[in-house]
Amino acid sequence: MAQPPDSSxxxxxxxxxxxxxxxxGVSRSTVSLVLRGSPLVAAETRERVQAAMAALGYIxxxxxxxxxxxxxxxIGLLVCELNNPFYAELTAGVDDVLDAEGFVxxxxxxxxxxxxxxxxxxxMREHNVDGVILCPAAGTPYDLLERLDRWRLPCxxxxxxxxxxxxxxxxxxxxxxxxxxxxxxxxxxxxxxxFVGGMLDHSAYAARHAGFIAAMRRHGLADDLxxxxxxxxxxxxxxxxxxxxxxxxxxxxxxxxDVVALGLMLGLEALGLRAGxxxxxxxFDDVPEAALSRPALTTVATxxxxxGQEAARLLLRRIADPQGPPERIILPSRLVVRQSCGAPTxxxxxxxxx
Amino acid sequence: MAQPPDSSxxxxxxxxxxxxxxxxGVSRSTVSLVLRGSPLVAAETRERVQAAMAALGYIxxxxxxxxxxxxxxxIGLLVCELNNPFYAELTAGVDDVLDAEGFVxxxxxxxxxxxxxxxxxxxMREHNVDGVILCPAAGTPYDLLERLDRWRLPCxxxxxxxxxxxxxxxxxxxxxxxxxxxxxxxxxxxxxxxFVGGMLDHSAYAARHAGFIAAMRRHGLADDLxxxxxxxxxxxxxxxxxxxxxxxxxxxxxxxxDVVALGLMLGLEALGLRAGxxxxxxxFDDVPEAALSRPALTTVATxxxxxGQEAARLLLRRIADPQGPPERIILPSRLVVRQSCGAPTxxxxxxxxx
DNA sequence: TTGCGTATTTGGATCGATCCAATTAGCTTG
DNA sequence: CAAGCTAATTGGATCGATCCAAATACGCAA
Numbered sequence: 065m066a067q068p069p070d071s072s073x074x075x076x077x078x079x080x081x082x083x084x085x086x087x088x089g090v091s092r093s094t095v096s097l098v099l100r101g102s103p104l105v106a107a108e109t110r111e112r113v114q115a116a117m118a119a120l121g122y123i124x125x126x127x128x129x130x131x132x133x134x135x136x137x138x139i140g141l142l143v144c145e146l147n148n149p150f151y152a153e154l155t156a157g158v159d160d161v162l163d164a165e166g167f168v169x170x171x172x173x174x175x176x177x178x179x180x181x182x183x184x185x186x187x188m189r190e191h192n193v194d195g196v197i198l199c200p201a202a203g204t205p206y207d208l209l210e211r212l213d214r215w216r217l218p219c220x221x222x223x224x225x226x227x228x229x230x231x232x233x234x235x236x237x238x239x240x241x242x243x244x245x246x247x248x249x250x251x252x253x254x255x256x257x258x259f260v261g262g263m264l265d266h267s268a269y270a271a272r273h274a275g276f277i278a279a280m281r282r283h284g285l286a287d288d289l290x291x292x293x294x295x296x297x298x299x300x301x302x303x304x305x306x307x308x309x310x311x312x313x314x315x316x317x318x319x320x321x322d323v324v325a326l327g328l329m330l331g332l333e334a335l336g337l338r339a340g341x342x343x344x345x346x347x348f349d350d351v352p353e354a355a356l357s358r359p360a361l362t363t364v365a366t367x368x369x370x371x372g373q374e375a376a377r378l379l380l381r382r383i384a385d386p387q388g389p390p391e392r393i394i395l396p397s398r399l400v401v402r403q404s405c406g407a408p409t410x411x412x413x414x415x416x417x418x
Numbered sequence: 419m420a421q422p423p424d425s426s427x428x429x430x431x432x433x434x435x436x437x438x439x440x441x442x443g444v445s446r447s448t449v450s451l452v453l454r455g456s457p458l459v460a461a462e463t464r465e466r467v468q469a470a471m472a473a474l475g476y477i478x479x480x481x482x483x484x485x486x487x488x489x490x491x492x493i494g495l496l497v498c499e500l501n502n503p504f505y506a507e508l509t510a511g512v513d514d515v516l517d518a519e520g521f522v523x524x525x526x527x528x529x530x531x532x533x534x535x536x537x538x539x540x541x542m543r544e545h546n547v548d549g550v551i552l553c554p555a556a557g558t559p560y561d562l563l564e565r566l567d568r569w570r571l572p573c574x575x576x577x578x579x580x581x582x583x584x585x586x587x588x589x590x591x592x593x594x595x596x597x598x599x600x601x602x603x604x605x606x607x608x609x610x611x612x613f614v615g616g617m618l619d620h621s622a623y624a625a626r627h628a629g630f631i632a633a634m635r636r637h638g639l640a641d642d643l644x645x646x647x648x649x650x651x652x653x654x655x656x657x658x659x660x661x662x663x664x665x666x667x668x669x670x671x672x673x674x675x676d677v678v679a680l681g682l683m684l685g686l687e688a689l690g691l692r693a694g695x696x697x698x699x700x701x702f703d704d705v706p707e708a709a710l711s712r713p714a715l716t717t718v719a720t721x722x723x724x725x726g727q728e729a730a731r732l733l734l735r736r737i738a739d740p741q742g743p744p745e746r747i748i749l750p751s752r753l754v755v756r757q758s759c760g761a762p763t764x765x766x767x768x769x770x771x772x
Numbered sequence: 773t774t775g776c777g778t779a780t781t782t783g784g785a786t787c788g789a790t791c792c793a794a795t796t797a798g799c800t801t802g
Numbered sequence: 803c804a805a806g807c808t809a810a811t812t813g814g815a816t817c818g819a820t821c822c823a824a825a826t827a828c829g830c831a832a
Contacts, residue, residue: 078818080817080818080819081818081819082818082819090781090782091781091782091783092782092783092818092819092820093781093782093783093820093821094780094781094782096819096820096821097780097781099819100820104779104780104781105780105781106779106780106781109780109781123540123543123544124544124819125485125544125546125817125818125819126544126545126546126819127481127484127485127490127545127546127817127818127819128485128787128817128818128819128820129818129819129820130481130787130819131479131481131482131485131786131787131788131789131817131818131819131820132786132787132818132819132820132821133787133819133820133821136481138524138545141525146506146509146510146513147503147506147507147510147723148506149501149503149506151506152500152501152502152503152505152506152509153501155500155506155525155527156500156501156527159500159525159526159527160527163526163534163537163538166541168524168526168538168541168542168545169524169525170522170523170524170525171495171509171513171523171524171525172513172517172522173509173510173513173514180517183517184517184522186477187520187522188522189477190477190478190479190480191480191481191492191522192479192480192481297706297710326710330710352651352707353706353707353710353711356651356680356684356707356710356711357710357711357712358711358712369501432788434787434788434789435788435789436788436789444811444812445811445812445813446788446789446790446812446813447790447791447811447812447813448810448811448812450789450790450791451810451811453789454790458809458810458811459810459811460809460810460811463810463811478789479787479788479789480789481787481788481789482787482788482789482790482817483788483789483790484789484817485787485788485789485790485816485817485818485819486788486789486790486791486816486817487789487790487791487817
């Protein structure tokens with residue numbers, strides 16, 4: 065209460081490069097070279113400088129460096145729904161790669177709101193990030209990519225894209241994944257298959273829908289049973305009744321993702337029905353709970369963490385070489401057959417655990 | 419191939435404050451004042467400057483500002499397992515509050531590795547963050563907090579703490595939560611209750627364990643049935659057999675968190691047993707899948723997002739006033755009774771959905 | 773000894789903002 | 803009308819690093 069708050073002036077005691085230089089008996093410039101690992105400086109000098117840095121507790125001031133140099137070793141990561149475990153896993157993958165390269169990421173949850181996304185991008189520019197990884201929010205204006213170009217801000221799109229022509233992208237082959245599911249359902253004897261879920265328009269929806277259409281046509285089946293609904297358990301459950309009480313009720317429901325599929329299964333149960341017996345149900349993503357539900361959910365596994373890693377690698381490459389050829393990395397997905405599609409399985413005791 | 423790459427020099431075309439000043443016909447200093455919303459500048463001038471900024475597409479260079487001013491409007495967020503949906507939700511909460519205040523967060527996944535945590539903290543210092551939110555990795559050396567003090571780096575601990583004496587903290591009342599569960603189990607007639615799960619030592623484990631001990635003693639029951647195991651579904655499942663084949667087998671298992679509880683239920687099933695009938699099982703966290711399992715899991719709901727918001731609010735307050743009194747925010751938890759503890763419930767059709 | 777190439781080190785200018793003391797403009801008021 | 807006051811604006815120094823051209827040291831051949 066009586067102590068003067070003078071001593072708390074922020075940052076007044078920070079060691080600078082000049083002080084390190086004084087302590088080591090060399091010039092500022094030499095210390096700077098050591099800092100950046102230049103081969104120009106003699107081994108003996110380097111050691112002396114490093115000792116001085118350690119002795120004084122020197123902390124590199126990246127902000128000061130940024131003012132003169134071009135790079136900040138910093139990127140922005142914009143995801144559309146951070147609370148979705150899938151994106152959390154992706155973020156962890158990004159972090160894996162960045163950590164190894166000495167980069168750090170600003171995180172932002174755009175919550176599917178383009179204006180929030182826009183605000184965050186401006187903020188990233190103010191902070192001078194070297195680039196961004198972007199999962200574009202639904203409704204993102206189409207000129208965003210050109211604006212990023214004009215800003216000279218390297219960008220890797222992930223999971224979704226506004227346009228991937230001539231641009232870096234890391235994602236999953238949604239279309240092939242959905243086609244595999246259709247093929248599997250058809251092989252089990254289904255011909256009336258519904259595509260369920262997905263409300264917002266973006267490339268990830270378009271790709272899955274295209275996969276559905278393509279596979280159904282390939283098998284000569286009707287491809288017009290498409291029910292759009294929000295990606296929540298609740299709406300998945302609500303769709304059950306609607307689905308079964310139409311003139312030509314489907315015998316299988318291929319859901320946009322696991323969340324909707326799990327909801328649909330609950331909805332069936334509430335009607336006294338059972339997935340896999342009364343209606344084949346499949347999901348997409350292979351979230352942990354998919355293995356856990358009863359019946360366990362047939363779904364498509366996508367490796368979120370790996371996608372994050374690839375996206376980060378692509379961005380670092382793009383930052384290092386802005387002129388290089390664009391790359392698209394499309395990871396395969398994998399069909400995981402469980403009980404919800406009614407396929408014969410061997411034993412309920414051999415469930416996969418995490 | 420033949421075009422000169424000269425035009426791609428990064429950042430050579432960035433508009434500076436001086437150029438804005440020229441365009442608006444005022445001095446650098448005035449523009450700077452406008453930028454910081456100073457009341458000193460006349461309304462007419464302010465508008466002229468703002469128009470100039472808009473016309474030229476000026477982007478504030480926070481790095482340059484940081485060099486002179488104290489603040490970066492930047493914080494670090496260190497979580498111990500980002501892939502856990504709980505932490506993802508927390509991160510989203512932090513982002514909510516920061517976004518509103520114009521701050522951004524660096525994210526890092528320490529993956530429970532103290533050395534990774536340390537590396538990241540150094541990096542944060544280099545980037546001159548105004549403060550950090552820390553969920554300390556298990557095994558963090560106890561002097562970390564004092565070092566943070568010495569560095570004058572404001573820190574809010576969240577979910578776990580090394581020490582909360584005289585320090586800011588935002589978390590959940592784990593102890594009370596566990597006690598509520600014990601009370602509930604006892605009210606259902608259980609007296610042999612096991613505490614299952616948790617391998618690493620940190621405050622979040624200690625608090626839950628203390629809650630177990632306290633409540634069991636209060637009821638005059640034996641408190642020595644404690645099984646430690648990693649927090650995965652698999653180890654939860656593996657524990658089932660061990661649990662039931664001991665001399666005085668428990669009739670209830672209070673699990674460290676939902677993941678272990680869900681695993682344990684699968685383990686029971688593999689033995690031909692059923693949670694809620696052969697063994698009461700409870701969890702902690704109320705992750706989405708808890709409502710979804712069969713039987714649905716009795717658990718304790720903690721509001722991750724809200725904790726993130728509170729942690730961010732605390733940190734912003736601390737940054738604004740480094741000398742202010744420390745605050746501890748302990749959010750209550752809420753018992754959610756479902757079927758896995760064998761309590762009578764009304765109908766299986768009234769399941770909560772997300 | 774001189775000249776020259778290579779290896780190492782250095783000082784001054786610079787990046788783009790903020791801080792601060794000083795200046796100018798515009799009004800009152802005695 | 804000069805003095806005094808407030809409101810608004812300004813230029814120079816500064817933060818802590820990097821860049822770059824120039825200086826220095828050293829070894830070796832002519």
